[in-house]
Amino acid sequence: MNDIEFVVKKGEMLGIIGPNGSGKTTLLKCIARSIDPEGAIIVLGRSSKEYTNEEYAKIVSSMLPNWPNGFSMKSYEVVLMGCRNRACSLWWERDEDIKLVEEILNLMGIYHLSNRDFDTLSSGEQRKILIAKSLAQKTDIILLDEPVAYLDLKHKIEVMDILKALTQLGKTVIISIHEIELACSYCDKILVLNRGKIIAYGRPRDVINEDLLREVYGIEAIVKWEGDGPIIIPKTKKLKNEVVMCLK
Amino acid sequence: MLGVIKRRKIRLIVYISFLFILLFTAFLSSLMIGAYPLSPIEVINALISPSNDAGSIIVNNYRVPRALLAIVTGFSLGMAGGVIQSLTRNPLADPYITGMSSGAALGAAIAFIAPLNIFMIPFFAFAGGLSSILLTMFLARKSRAGPIGFILAGIAVGTIFSAVLMFILVIAAERAHGILYWIYGSFSTSNWNKFQVILPIVIPSFIFLLINARDLNILLLGEEHASQLGINAKRLWNLMLLVSSLSVSTCVAFSGIIGFIGLVAPHMVRLIVSSDNRFVLPLAGLTGAFLLLVSDNIVKSPFNPIGEIPVGVITSMMGAPFFIYLLLRRGERYHI
Numbered sequence: 169m170n171d172i173e174f175v176v177k178k179g180e181m182l183g184i185i186g187p188n189g190s191g192k193t194t195l196l197k198c199i200a201r202s203i204d205p206e207g208a209i210i211v212l213g214r215s216s217k218e219y220t221n222e223e224y225a226k227i228v229s230s231m232l233p234n235w236p237n238g239f240s241m242k243s244y245e246v247v248l249m250g251c252r253n254r255a256c257s258l259w260w261e262r263d264e265d266i267k268l269v270e271e272i273l274n275l276m277g278i279y280h281l282s283n284r285d286f287d288t289l290s291s292g293e294q295r296k297i298l299i300a301k302s303l304a305q306k307t308d309i310i311l312l313d314e315p316v317a318y319l320d321l322k323h324k325i326e327v328m329d330i331l332k333a334l335t336q337l338g339k340t341v342i343i344s345i346h347e348i349e350l351a352c353s354y355c356d357k358i359l360v361l362n363r364g365k366i367i368a369y370g371r372p373r374d375v376i377n378e379d380l381l382r383e384v385y386g387i388e389a390i391v392k393w394e395g396d397g398p399i400i401i402p403k404t405k406k407l408k409n410e411v412v413m414c415l416k
Numbered sequence: 417m418l419g420v421i422k423r424r425k426i427r428l429i430v431y432i433s434f435l436f437i438l439l440f441t442a443f444l445s446s447l448m449i450g451a452y453p454l455s456p457i458e459v460i461n462a463l464i465s466p467s468n469d470a471g472s473i474i475v476n477n478y479r480v481p482r483a484l485l486a487i488v489t490g491f492s493l494g495m496a497g498g499v500i501q502s503l504t505r506n507p508l509a510d511p512y513i514t515g516m517s518s519g520a521a522l523g524a525a526i527a528f529i530a531p532l533n534i535f536m537i538p539f540f541a542f543a544g545g546l547s548s549i550l551l552t553m554f555l556a557r558k559s560r561a562g563p564i565g566f567i568l569a570g571i572a573v574g575t576i577f578s579a580v581l582m583f584i585l586v587i588a589a590e591r592a593h594g595i596l597y598w599i600y601g602s603f604s605t606s607n608w609n610k611f612q613v614i615l616p617i618v619i620p621s622f623i624f625l626l627i628n629a630r631d632l633n634i635l636l637l638g639e640e641h642a643s644q645l646g647i648n649a650k651r652l653w654n655l656m657l658l659v660s661s662l663s664v665s666t667c668v669a670f671s672g673i674i675g676f677i678g679l680v681a682p683h684m685v686r687l688i689v690s691s692d693n694r695f696v697l698p699l700a701g702l703t704g705a706f707l708l709l710v711s712d713n714i715v716k717s718p719f720n721p722i723g724e725i726p727v728g729v730i731t732s733m734m735g736a737p738f739f740i741y742l743l744l745r746r747g748e749r750y751h752i
Contacts, residue, residue: 178594200638200644219562221644225645225646226646228644229644240686241633246637253646255478259694260694266421280524
């Protein structure tokens, strides 16, 4: 990635969009300190490199890919791990942490999953449990890699509603997302990446247009704005002759 | 959920109490069992008022340190097995399979033959055990074959260390006879001296491992996730490996290589109770202690027709079928 420079303000929700392999996850990993970038990432006035793991976990929580697997652990135990960043007790979680986790699971409509083995959940359910774990960290900055992927429409909207509500509490939310319409409806700013570079950055209405879709995704589409969100309609539905020839 | 967690805490206390009772029973019977069988009254008398008669000397000078050594060694193997399985996220790992025991035995044998002071033996055993586990980890990472790579590397490293050990034993043929017996695991030469050397090393190790049981759960999520939850994952990983190999190596130095306790004990806890390391570590320790003490009781029982055999033979005979059971019954989807 090159020449990446942007500022996210407190209480803002930033949606990072771009084609597969454009660098969305890499950017999030840099902010989460999973990858050590050459430049500097300033978090609350200090370089991210200056923080210890413990300090950073109190400010930034994240849900990144490469999920853990291969162990049997109850879902609520995974969410409870989020409270580790402010652990006062050595061995057992505090009652108030357990109550917080209960509230988060209820809020996200996944309380019924709490006693299930994490490994037996569907991808969408695992994703929601890991989002709940990030929320249990109670940090001011939340990084989520494709939080709504694998979810049905109802749950996509529920997750985005929760994230939006968090920004109203003054928390900063940075997500990578493929659903452009959804991103534009909820995010204050959109950052468009392609091949490791920033193509556009700004308010959704200023950023998302037909030229951008052509440049970044290589598609011809009509973009219509309805309220806060765009509707993207592919211009032509071309029948791929190669497919017909190959698979007939 | 609060209720569920409270019930789990109560269950932990119940299981610990139950295992303590079992262990205490096995301990008392171990004081009675031996070439010179004693009645419960004789044992209690010997414990309460030590005297110079044969029964009292046997109990206080030989059987008590022997039973305590078996308990500490079993606890150490069981707990270290649970730790290593979690650190490597590999259900098949244990101090024996990862080559740690062979390395420790080699180190201890060198110290034995040299011959060095008894207090130097644990350090040599530790150096041997640590170098073998580090070599195993290095090879496993290089192979990029995941859990299978770890097991194969462990077997290879264990075999190399065992071969070097055998070579040394052949060269030092005159001194080797006693050592050979010891290598296959035996408590027959236990005494208070050995116990005094082991205790100051293993007790702090146990405390350290138990304190970090909760963070060990988080390490199961992987280094990246653990770091994001505020843990210095690399340092904790290294420290836990170091401490568990220290406690295992010290025990191996005095009791020889005892297989399968480190594998079987943590799995029994996971199958019956929970995979949470706050349960696995203490309960696997107690289960390991109980299994090893019972095995030692079988070994020294006067009804044993062939006389005293290495305790490692009994633990392997109990452990290997369990290993096969794990492989066949739960191999498809078995997790830490």
